[in-house]
Amino acid sequence: MSERPRTATIVWLGARGGRADKARILATAAVTAVAVVGLLSAACVAWIGPGDGPYTSNLLMEPGLHPGVVIALVLLTVPVLALSGQCARIGAPARDRRLAAYRLGGATPRDVVRIVGAETGLAAGMGSVLGAGLFLLGRWLLDGPTTVVGTYTKTTIRNTGPDSQSILREDVVGRVHLLPTDVSLPWAVVAVVAVSLPLGTVLFSWLALHRVVVSPFGVVRRADVRPPRALPAAFFVIGTASLAVFSRIRSSSGLPNEAVPSVVAVVVALFLMCGVGMILGIAAISSFVGAFVASRTSSPALLIAARRLAAAPYTSSRANAVILLVAMIGGATQGVRANILVTTDPADTFYLDTLNLVNVVLMIAIVLAATGALVHTADTVVTSRQNLASLAAAGVPRAVLRRSLLLESLLPLAPATVLATAAGMLAVRGVLGTTDTVTHGPFRHQVIEVVHIPIPWIEMGILILGTLATTALMAWAALTFVRRSTDPRELRTTA
Amino acid sequence: MSRASQLPAPATAATISARGIVKSYGATPALREVSFRAEPGEIVAITGPSGSGKSTLLLCLAGILQPEAGEVWFAGRRIDDAGEEARSRMRRTVFGVLFQFGQLVAELTAAENVALPLLLSGARRREALAVARTGLDRVGVADLADVHPSQMSGGQAQRVAMARALVTRPDVLFADEPTGALDSLAGEQVLTELTRAARQGGTTVLLVTHEARVAAYADRELSLRDGVVDGPAHEVEYGPGR
Ligand SMILES: Nc1ncnc2c1ncn2[C@@H]1O[C@H](COP(=O)(O)OP(=O)(O)OP(=O)(O)O)[C@@H](O)[C@H]1O
Numbered sequence: 001m002s003e004r005p006r007t008a009t010i011v012w013l014g015a016r017g018g019r020a021d022k023a024r025i026l027a028t029a030a031v032t033a034v035a036v037v038g039l040l041s042a043a044c045v046a047w048i049g050p051g052d053g054p055y056t057s058n059l060l061m062e063p064g065l066h067p068g069v070v071i072a073l074v075l076l077t078v079p080v081l082a083l084s085g086q087c088a089r090i091g092a093p094a095r096d097r098r099l100a101a102y103r104l105g106g107a108t109p110r111d112v113v114r115i116v117g118a119e120t121g122l123a124a125g126m127g128s129v130l131g132a133g134l135f136l137l138g139r140w141l142l143d144g145p146t147t148v149v150g151t152y153t154k155t156t157i158r159n160t161g162p163d164s165q166s167i168l169r170e171d172v173v174g175r176v177h178l179l180p181t182d183v184s185l186p187w188a189v190v191a192v193v194a195v196s197l198p199l200g201t202v203l204f205s206w207l208a209l210h211r212v213v214v215s216p217f218g219v220v221r222r223a224d225v226r227p228p229r230a231l232p233a234a235f236f237v238i239g240t241a242s243l244a245v246f247s248r249i250r251s252s253s254g255l256p257n258e259a260v261p262s263v264v265a266v267v268v269a270l271f272l273m274c275g276v277g278m279i280l281g282i283a284a285i286s287s288f289v290g291a292f293v294a295s296r297t298s299s300p301a302l303l304i305a306a307r308r309l310a311a312a313p314y315t316s317s318r319a320n321a322v323i324l325l326v327a328m329i330g331g332a333t334q335g336v337r338a339n340i341l342v343t344t345d346p347a348d349t350f351y352l353d354t355l356n357l358v359n360v361v362l363m364i365a366i367v368l369a370a371t372g373a374l375v376h377t378a379d380t381v382v383t384s385r386q387n388l389a390s391l392a393a394a395g396v397p398r399a400v401l402r403r404s405l406l407l408e409s410l411l412p413l414a415p416a417t418v419l420a421t422a423a424g425m426l427a428v429r430g431v432l433g434t435t436d437t438v439t440h441g442p443f444r445h446q447v448i449e450v451v452h453i454p455i456p457w458i459e460m461g462i463l464i465l466g467t468l469a470t471t472a473l474m475a476w477a478a479l480t481f482v483r484r485s486t487d488p489r490e491l492r493t494t495a
Numbered sequence: 496m497s498r499a500s501q502l503p504a505p506a507t508a509a510t511i512s513a514r515g516i517v518k519s520y521g522a523t524p525a526l527r528e529v530s531f532r533a534e535p536g537e538i539v540a541i542t543g544p545s546g547s548g549k550s551t552l553l554l555c556l557a558g559i560l561q562p563e564a565g566e567v568w569f570a571g572r573r574i575d576d577a578g579e580e581a582r583s584r585m586r587r588t589v590f591g592v593l594f595q596f597g598q599l600v601a602e603l604t605a606a607e608n609v610a611l612p613l614l615l616s617g618a619r620r621r622e623a624l625a626v627a628r629t630g631l632d633r634v635g636v637a638d639l640a641d642v643h644p645s646q647m648s649g650g651q652a653q654r655v656a657m658a659r660a661l662v663t664r665p666d667v668l669f670a671d672e673p674t675g676a677l678d679s680l681a682g683e684q685v686l687t688e689l690t691r692a693a694r695q696g697g698t699t700v701l702l703v704t705h706e707a708r709v710a711a712y713a714d715r716e717l718s719l720r721d722g723v724v725d726g727p728a729h730e731v732e733y734g735p736g737r
């Protein structure tokens with residue numbers, strides 16, 4: 001008998017979990033698949049060559065726009081990867097208990113690392129294979145009638161011969177595509193994407209394990225024990241307020257703004273302060289809002305939600321941080337949009353088309369980020385089912401429990417989303433200015449006019465309400481687990 | 496165990512001993528210079544009032560906790576300063592541990608739980624499960640092989656845990672109140688099985704208990720009080736400061 005467990009044993013112990021562990025593996029696989037599809041699509045756009053196309057969309061036709069499209073697609077995988085981190089936490093308490101039990105059964109710390117690595121690798125590997133398969137299948141299926149929206153004929157007529165009389169006519173017949181399904185993507189690129197994503201996931205889980213000690217008596221997390229510090233949250237609030245004051249001062253001067261480097265540096269610094277403060281400070285905001293509401297409300301649902309928030313401010317902070325980051329970027333894009341709409345020719349639809357496309361990308365990002373709230377709420381319901389079952393057994397109506405879970409995700413998010421979108425939008429106004437100049441009129445009789453860039457109130461409102469509504473919808477979808485989790489039999493549950 | 500010969504061995508093969516063990520939890524002292532020794536095959540009851548440090552002593556001897564001062568020796572080799580990896584590996588090969596409850600992996604069946612130490616030591620699944628079934632049979636719960644711990648009674652789970660603790664035929668079995676959660680009849684049965692299996696395999700048993708009835712199964716008793724040995728002097732093999 002060798003001293004170390006066989007690989008088969010490690011994989012078996014990794015995959016051998018309960019309901020929550022299976023959910024974690026499936027969710028991780030699904031999210032990895034989406035990320036692989038996203039990155040391969042980005043690669044596809046990057047690999048569009050002179051011989052490819054033509055496409056219906058300007059974004060794909062103009063080589064100059066390809067980098068922007070690629071960056072947008074790659075950026076979209078950021079919330080997807082954040083979601084993957086969220087998925088890795090599904091059923092964490094049950095997994096911690098299982099790992100501790102393995103340790104008690106004789107597993108060494110290194111065995112535990114390998115077991116977790118095997119589980120993550122299995123999940124991400126499955127997802128990667130699935131994603132690459134779906135991508136290739138989709139490309140093959142779509143490279144047919146649905147994405148070939150028409151054909152074109154390119155005719156070149158050349159007069160040749162010494163008398164330039166003989167005519168040579170060349171006809172090239174091609175197909176017009178909706179998507180770059182005709183691009184031949186090197187296999188190496190597909191392989192690199194399909195291998196590096198799961199490897200990265202395993203590496204990430206390995207790094208995360210370094211912050212915990214799996215002892216035979218349980219898992220001790222080194223973080224999460226100290227109360228959230230208020231300083232980052234203060235940075236977030238003060239930074240946003242400073243950006244607002246700054247923007248107000250600039251617009252009241254009435255002069256066309258110019259991007260002076262020192263001004264830009266100040267704005268960027270304030271913006272970074274907001275962003276970092278927001279990500280690190282959301283737990284403190286949760287804790288503060290929870291304590292504030294709990295001591296004032298008489299609604300049972302609000303009281304339960306606020307007490308839970310105050311007691312465990314960190315639990316939802318990951319999901320919330322991603323949503324807020326997307327909201328902040330969304331606020332910035334609305335600022336850019338307001339500027340471009342005023343300063344460009346309304347007859348030129350190119351800008352408007354592009355801006356609309358950016359908004360579509362933003363909507364997808366919001367949905368992806370809000371999916372983190374879905375995963376988080378579902379996980380909360382399942383892991384605290386003993387608690388919920390005892391509340392239900394004590395006579396708290398399920399509707400109140402549902403409402404309190406919804407409020408738990410919305411309470412800290414509502415004020416933070418307003419701040420985040422404002423910070424993003426104000427930062428853009430700080431850099432691009434609150435006024436600009438436009439020239440009209442015929443040549444030599446041009447008039448230079450100073451125009452005010454309006455604050456995009458409507459877009460901002462839609463963005464904030466849309467983000468909150470999407471998050472609420474996702475959290476609500478996760479509440480389907482409440483009925484099962486409040487079954488009195490769950491009172492006896494162990495895992 | 497090849498390096499054992501190079502060390503000044505205070506004892507022979509499979510003897511477990513401790514000298515001058517000190518352990519505290521923060522400001523709370525749990526053990527204040529405890530020395531102890533058990534010969535191979537001996538069954539020793541560790542007794543004393545609640546909070547006297549019985550569990551802490553057992554955990555230090557089993558290498559789950561590391562003492563702040565003092566030494567733990569097993570089979571002529573010092574083990575308390577070994578790394579976490581090495582101590583874990585000892586626990587699944589030459590030691591067995593048995594607690595009051597809650598040591599089985601909820602997600603695994605009884606047979607898989609018993610096979611776990613073998614699997615972790617590199618055994619093949621089929622062989623490990625066959626050995627596990629024999630072990631379950633030996634403690635009278637062969638019919639539970641495919642049952643999960645959540646569907647067992649406390650006494651059944653404790654027998655499965657015992658089968659796991661004994662499956663590697665360990666040199667030393669550490670048992671902390673193994674019958675504490677059972678009624679007297681079930682406790683009686685588990686203890687009878689435990690001592691029988693230990694005597695058959697020549698296993699040393701360190702049995703923590705606060706019940707005189709349980710201590711009666713042992714060859715001798717080591718009594719603790721407030722973190723020090725509270726017994727007749729002849730039970731103290733190594734005095735403090737030696
Ligand atoms: N994890 C811990 N953290 C802090 N103090 C602890 C911890 N475990 C034990 N102690 C303290 O150490 C002392 C010895 O505890 P120990 O568990 O060894 O006693 P025991 O003899 O096993 O008691 P019991 O019969 O109640 O199980 C006690 O004062 C106890 O409060």
Ligand SMILES: [Mg+2]
Binds near residue numbers: 549550551671
């Ligand atoms: Mg004890």
